[in-house]
């Protein structure tokens with residue numbers, strides 16, 4: 450169905466997966482580190498901190514998987530339905546569809562004659578691809594696999610979540626909060642920089658954005674831990 454070249458498809462997939470992997474790992478680190486910091490700040494024993502962190506890992510990974518599965522399948526369903534409707538319209542009312550495409554190119558700044566020419570040539574080449582891209586905004590037509598997306602999100606979340614857990618396991622008991630917070634910020638800065646450079650954006654900007662939100666999350670849970678740890 451797609452006219453994208455092989456290398457283009459790989460590019461699209463690679464950037465998509467890389468971005469998803471970085472986001473998943475990021476989520477895993479931030480939420481588990483915040484959980485660990487919150488529980489540790491309440492003065493809990495290491496075992497309680499680790500149980501909370503491990504439960505957070507499992508809960509987060511499952512919720513990422515479920516969310517990703519639902520979002521990818523509903524997006525795929527919607528795109529499939531759009532494409533099916535479009536190909537029905539192309540079969541039943543080809544003239545109206547050609548007019549429609551012409552208008553789309555006119556709205557983008559071509560004059561009527563040129564828009565007509567472009568629409569006609571693209572329709573001859575592959576009408577469905579032209580309508581999918583320029584009318585529906587579906588440029589990739591790469592069938593997303595919901596189960597695969599769910600597994601990737603869960604695994605990358607877990608991989609990120611393991612990191613603060615290991616630090617909580619190895620750090621001296623009275624230093625858990627500080628050790629987790631510091632190593633988490635360092636890991637987030639690295640991931641943020643990696644993600645930004647993969648996306649072609651500024652490394653410093655990407656790193657500081659992620660680090661800022663991570664720090665905010667840990668400050669919030671540390672405050673909760675302090676307040677309720679003392680009160681309860």
Ligand SMILES: [Zn+2]
Nearest residue numbers: 546549580584
């Ligand atoms: Zn159309």
